[in-house]
Amino acid sequence: MEKLEHKFLKEYNYELGAVDKGYTNRTLYINVGTHEIKEKPVTSLMKDKFIGGKGFGLYYLWQAVTESTKWDDPENEIIISSGPIGGITQYPGSGKSLVVTLSPLTNMPIDSNAGGYFGPFLKFAGFDALELQGKAEKDVLIFIDGTKGTITIEEMPGGGVDTHILGEQLTEKYADNEEDKRNIAVISTGTAAEHTNIGLLNFTFYDVRRKGIRLKQAGRGGIGTVFRDKHIKALVIKCAGVKGDLNHPVDKLTLNKTGIKLHKEMHDLDNSQNQMRKIGTANIISIMDQYDLLPTHNYKFGAHKDTFKISPEVFISKVTQNSPDGCWHGCSMACAKAADHFELKTGPYKGQKVTIDGPEYENAAGLGSNCGIFDPDVILELNFYCDTYGIDTISYATLTAFVMECYENGILNKERTGGLELNFGNIEANFELIHQMAKGEGFGKIAGLGIRKMKEIFAKEYGADPQFLFDIGMEQKGLEFSEYLPKESLAQQGGYGLTNKGPQHDEAWLIFMDMVNNQIPTFEDKAEALHYYPMFRTWFGLNGLCKLPWNDIAPADNKLTDEPAKIPEHVQNYVDIFNAVTGKTIDKFELIRQSERVYNFQRIFNIRMGFGKRIHDKLPYRAMGPVTVEEYQSREERYDQQLKELLGYDTTGKTTEEKIKVLREYREDQYEKLTDAVYKRRGWTMDGVPTVEKLRELGMDLPELLEVVEKHR
Amino acid sequence: MKLLAKDESLCIGCGECEAVCSKTYFKEISPEKSCIRVGDQKIQVCTQCGECIDVCSVAAISRDKNGVVRINKKLCVGCFMCVGFCPELAMKMHGDLLEPFKCIACGQCAKICPTHAIHISEEA
Structure with missing residues (x-):
């Protein structure tokens, strides 16, 4: 293995501190250009209105940039944060890191989440979030030693950047011995991130059974491209002695019991x-x-x-x-x-x-x-x-x-x-x-x-x-787009189109509810789903959680509940573990409001950057229906039938081109009607701008937000 | 393999085993802190089957030279997956403790059982 050359550019010492009810109440700022390192307090406004995770990321990014900032400007930041629940060991899916930056693909905020150990380790090392700003002259590595309370910026020119090698090398280098490797987590990217706009970040964890590193990705939106543009080669963190109480939750027993209940479901079902x-x-x-x-x-x-x-x-x-x-x-x-x-x-x-x-x-x-x-x-x-x-x-x-x-x-x-x-x-x-x-x-x-x-x-x-x-x-x-064909599901077209960050499936995945199970037939039903689910799923990103354990397993009696698609028992689990960590007393309605605050903030952030309005929510027609003759003819029976049944259109003697045109007008009109219904449900104007009343109702009538929405009323 | 064998038909549910178990390991008499649980002619205790060994992602559970499945508390991160995945429901959790706990076939309970419903078996 090649030797890694490092030159120390800056060393910073800090008090390790302790986590209290899911928060360290402190974040870390590092400027890789000026080498400035400082600690910032977490305010009660941040905790009350932004919760953590991508909420903190968006909050800091808003302050770092102006409406004219571009993704490759030095002031753009990459913010990594877990969230108050992040790092508990009892409940499945509780180790996510949320990453926020201005995206080279969308030129507005993107957030992406990854597994791996970095986010929880960052918190246990003493910080609720890490802000990275500036641009280094030469490639640098940042090492946060959460066992000693030291942070170093090290120059690291030369050598490869591809993760399967670099991640392994750095794990080896910063671990004291084999036993210590489980205490190292690395974030890096690879050579293609330097030359494309679709760069990602790899988050490692050391797999003690395979005796090798594993990679999980913050994939969407080109965050790795920003990382390399800042000339950051890797972030390394060290944290030892993970236990189930490091978050200092108010009620560990509830965490244990709720976790075991879900483990048992996994085992049985x-x-x-x-x-x-x-x-x-x-x-x-x-x-x-x-x-x-x-x-x-x-x-x-x-x-x-x-x-x-x-x-x-x-x-x-x-x-x-x-x-x-x-x-x-x-x-x-x-x-x-x-x-x-x-x-x-x-x-x-x-x-x-x-x-x-x-x-x-x-x-x-x-x-x-x-x-x-x-x-x-x-x-x-x-x-x-x-x-x-x-x-x-x-x-x-x-x-x-x-x-x-x-x-x-x-x-x-x-x-x-x-x-x-x-x-x-x-x-x-x-x-x-x-x-x-x-x-x-x-x-x-x-x-x-x-x-x-x-x-x-x-x-x-x-x-x-x-x-x-x-x-x-x-x-x-x-x-x-992510990899689902939404043509036959209007709700999923909305799930892709009426989003904050573009067509991913992190916000809403309604294909089965809509198309297969026909649970949301009317515009109002679909609008309700396109309100509830994006909000509910946003909440995972505020707390350092993974979405999968919510509905990729369901309790045996879930079908008997009033709203099986929501998995009511699991929603209650989340309410319970949030309260058990933070000591707060939210219910399932406040959970949605927590998300709404951040979701609307992100929408307004997009508007501030020149996007985020109705025109930006339009979809390519391929997502909505057949563009070409070949496509139409491949499902001719289905489309002909729809034209007859839904529009009373007589298809006899019509060319495929004529039929495509009529179907297209109908489907595009359906999407517009859906957009109206969803905006109304979300409390937005018909141009997609959150209303002042909505912001007041949510307690998000912050001056900087009102300024943006007033301008776009 | 060493394990605590049982004959449930002999159990009178007196709870002597639970008391001595929690006293041995946690210095208090508390059935919730006992590795063995009895009642309704049922004896719930680890069979040393070892399914939890594969469930543990940090390799904190292993079988010792006597065949007894043991938890290395230093490595354990307290996720309790082993509790949820135990087919005998014999891996235990208590709110005072950071790690799960289980029977290691020490035999203290067998010595005190008035009806010989439990005994240490060392068959191969």
């Missing part, structure tokens, strides 16, 4: 429900295909005859050679999977045997069916390279699918791609594309800019029809 322990999120690949929801060939179709080749059973045989893994202590859902001793067939690490984390459902669907690839080993290897090169698998997959459709339409050709034959299913070209991204050369450099920038380039340079590009380019607000 997971195998007959979602098999999260066995296969993780990839369990739904076949189901998605069956319901025509699996994005295939750039979201043209929802199923493919070869899906069986990448079915959950195939991945089960490739991963989980060991026992189920969580990404923080106490996660009995344990959805983290790994393929061990995987021999790479391409790229700079060809021939190396590596451990690959995943695949998650998103990777299998995106890197697989959406790009026309049905080879599980190829999906695993692309997954590996996305991670170690530091790029978001979702954006990579969706933009590659877009490029492939452009290639097949003649918008791109071999000359324009520098020889890459980017047809759907071309494995070789796909690998070449990702390796080019890491080298920052060739067509990979253009693709790495993301779909929004590519659309501009293809229209300008190659004379492509901008409307067609808009229709098939699966991005909104600059962010690539």
Whole structure:
């Protein structure tokens, strides 16, 4: 292993302090450009109105930037925070780190969450959040030693940045011995983050059973790109002696009991429900295909005859050679999977045997069916390279699918791609594309800019029809769609479109409720769901929690409850553990209001940055219905029937083009009506701006927010 | 393998075993702090099956040379997954303690049991 050279630029000592009811009441500010390091107090306003996690991230980012700040300006920050519940060891999914920055893809705030140990360790080292600002001249590493109370900024030029190597090296370097490795957590990215806008952050944890590092990703929105733009190579933290009481909760017994109750559910029911322990999120690949929801060939179709080749059973045989893994202590859902001793067939690490984390459902669907690839080993290897090169698998997959459709339409050709034959299913070209991204050369450099920038380039340079590009380019607000086909679910179109940060599934995932189970038939029902679920799910990000243990397991009697989709017993669990940690007395209604405060703050932040209004909530038509004749004809019976039943439109003798046009008008109108209903329910104007009354009602009538909404009334 | 074997038909539920167990390990008489629980002719105690060993993500649970499953408190992070996953419901949690606790087949309870409903078995 190469020797890592470090030159100390700054050392800072601090009192270790203690956590009280989930908070250290202190945050850490580091400017990597000026080397300023300081501690800031956490105010009661922060705790009352922003809670923690992404709430703290957005709060600090607001203060750091102005409406003209760009993602690569030094004043942009990366803020990492866990949240008051984060770091408890008793309840599954309680170790998330929330990361906030101005995104190079959307030019407004993005938040993304990751497992791994950094967030909890940061709190136990003494800080509720870490703000990183400025730009270093040369690559730096920041080391926070939570066992001694020291922080160092170290210059670290040279050497690789790809995480599977760097993460291992740094874990080795900063651990005193093998036993100590569990006390080290690293954040880093990879070489492709330097050359693309879709960089991610890898968060490590040391897997004591595999005796190696594992990676979890804050994937969405290009945070890794900002990280490398700041010339940060890695953050390393050390924290020893994790126990269940480090948060100093007011009521540890309730945490223990609530956690054990869910562990028991996992033990008794997971195998007959979602098999999260066995296969993780990839369990739904076949189901998605069956319901025509699996994005295939750039979201043209929802199923493919070869899906069986990448079915959950195939991945089960490739991963989980060991026992189920969580990404923080106490996660009995344990959805983290790994393929061990995987021999790479391409790229700079060809021939190396590596451990690959995943695949998650998103990777299998995106890197697989959406790009026309049905080879599980190829999906695993692309997954590996996305991670170690530091790029978001979702954006990579969706933009590659877009490029492939452009290639097949003649918008791109071999000359324009520098020889890459980017047809759907071309494995070789796909690998070449990702390796080019890491080298920052060739067509990979253009693709790495993301779909929004590519659309501009293809229209300008190659004379492509901008409307067609808009229709098939699966991005909104600059962010690539995650991997669900929302065409037949109006509510999920809203779930993707009426979001703060772009079309991800962190805010709402309503496909099953809407399309499969038909539980929300009217606009008002859908609007209620598009109010409740985004708010409920925002709450996880305020508290350092993972969403999966909420509804990827359900109590045996859940179906008998009044609102099974909400999993009422688990909602109560969250109320109970929040109160048990913080000593507060919230109920399930106040839980939603806590989220509403931050959600509206984020919306107004977007508006402040020049986005966040109705026009920005429009969707590419590919998300709503068939763009092309090929697409329409592939599901002709369904669409014809809808035209007849919903519109009384006689399809006899009509051309496919005519039918597409009528269907499109109808579907676009439905989306507008849904938008009206959702804005009304959320307390926003019809232009998507939160009203003063709403802010007053939430206690969020802060002067800086009123100033923005007044301007946009 | 050493374990505490039981014959539930002999149990009279007197609770002597619970008292001596909690006294031995926690210096107090408290059935909630006993590794063995009795009542209704049921004896709930670890069978040393070892399912908890694989459940523990920090490798804090292992089998010793006598075949007894033991918790290394230093490594344990107090997640209690082992409690929720114990097929015998014999891994225990108490609010005073940071780690779970379980029977290590010491035999104190067997010595005191008036009906010989429990005994130490050392069969292979």
